[in-house]
Amino acid sequence: MNILVIKQTSLGDVLHVSGHIRSIKKHHPRSKLFLLTANTSADIYRHSPWVDELILVDRDGIKENWRKKPMWAMAEMMRTMSQVRAHQFDLAIDFQGLAKSVFFLYGAKAENKFVKGNWWGLKGFRNKNLHAIKEMDQLLQVAGIPTTDTSMELAVGADDKWAIDQLLLKINPERKPMLIVSPFSRWPSKDWPLENYMQVGEAVSNTYQAVFTGTPDRKMHIDQAIADGGRQMIINGAVNLAGALSLLEFAELVARASLMLTGDSFPMHVAAAKQTPVIALFGPTDENKVGPLGARDRIMRAPGCDVCDKRHCPRHCLSRLHSDEVIRAINLHAP
Structure with missing residues (x-):
């Protein structure tokens, strides 16, 4: 058929x-x-x-x-x-x-x-x-089709795995646990301030190899934020891979990571598909409808947000979520 x-x-x-x-x-x-x-x-x-x-x-x-x-x-x-x-x-x-x-x-x-x-x-x-x-x-x-297990999956090819093998030799030779940080989504209202992500990256840089990802147009923003973000991040070698990976290479990188930090975004779904624990930051969208479902995942909601579901929101509730709370959540996942 x-x-x-x-x-x-x-x-x-x-x-x-x-x-x-x-x-x-x-x-x-x-x-x-x-x-x-x-x-x-x-x-x-x-x-x-x-x-x-x-x-x-x-x-x-x-x-x-x-x-x-x-x-x-x-x-x-x-x-x-x-x-x-x-x-x-x-x-x-x-x-x-x-x-x-x-x-x-x-x-x-x-x-x-x-x-x-x-x-x-x-x-x-x-x-x-x-x-x-x-x-x-x-x-x-x-439609008459059983739904015993409908968890997401994302298969990659041998070339993608080889490419990430070579990349990790360069960016993480000490084989530290990796924290993938994907700060941007398609909606500005879903993005936690970039400087907050940098504060988190600096705070956990002794434990994790921080790897920032994003689209090519975000590379310059992340480079500048890392440079401004703190001496400890630079010493411990925070890596910016924005624009450097194909979709499937990104998926394989996520599969090798210990943890992901991101908002309501495609990277969040990739983490769920690769069964990598994710700390997902939610503001204008409803985590009960689109959030990750894994037992090891953690959803953190913007305080006082009324889930407006707006792409652009003048309140930008996520800016009220404090970095210290996210750092504590990451430390709970520390290996």
């Missing part, structure tokens, strides 16, 4: 569904499973043993050109649709439940269709009060 799974955005959301894809494939081991996702998310499933074929949509290109070049954007949508309609599916499940994803579910030639949400003519499930993973569990059950 052929199975279509749809999950386009964002990186964290696409990673969330990895355990459900595994559950589907284990329930139908002889099936061919197609995953429709954004081209920016493709690496998450590049080495997955459960995905047989990727169908990629240029999500960013369509979003950027929807108003500027609507004919191009529509042509790109239809190009992806033609790939979907080239196959006859026995089962199609849209774990996104948004118009941009349901468009492909409606267009798919499939005997049985299921969707997260309430859409005309489609069987589905929706409960916004559940954690995102638990909500998708319920959708799978509606």
Whole structure:
């Protein structure tokens, strides 16, 4: 049988569904499973043993050109649709439940269709009060697929492991326990002040090898913050790898770490997928819906925050979370 799974955005959301894809494939081991996702998310499933074929949509290109070049954007949508309609599916499940994803579910030639949400003519499930993973569990059950274990996973290749082997020889020759620090997310309101991260890095630098990560555009900010952050951090060799790693190399680095410190971000989900303990700092978003579920994970909430779910918030509640509290939490994880 052929199975279509749809999950386009964002990186964290696409990673969330990895355990459900595994559950589907284990329930139908002889099936061919197609995953429709954004081209920016493709690496998450590049080495997955459960995905047989990727169908990629240029999500960013369509979003950027929807108003500027609507004919191009529509042509790109239809190009992806033609790939979907080239196959006859026995089962199609849209774990996104948004118009941009349901468009492909409606267009798919499939005997049985299921969707997260309430859409005309489609069987589905929706409960916004559940954690995102638990909500998708319920959708799978509606589709008749058991959900014994839907924990996330992220497979990497041999080249990624080799690259991190070589990197660690350079940045951590003493083999100290590693603390991965990922200070930035896509929402400014979810970011704890960078100087606070630096205070934490300096305070624990005798115990941990602090490794800062981020996108290429954040490298300069982190370099400057390390230089300003304290003599002890420089002496103990805090490392800035912002922009230096591929997605899968980053995942392998996280797998080798003892602990991660970050906000509500894709790195937080990577830590959960690689079963690396994470201290996750939450402000405007609800940890009960998207937070890590591991027994060794620790969620720290901004004091007095009313969970506004705003990308930009003038209150910036996370700035009220004191560095000393986070340092104490890290020390509790100390090896």
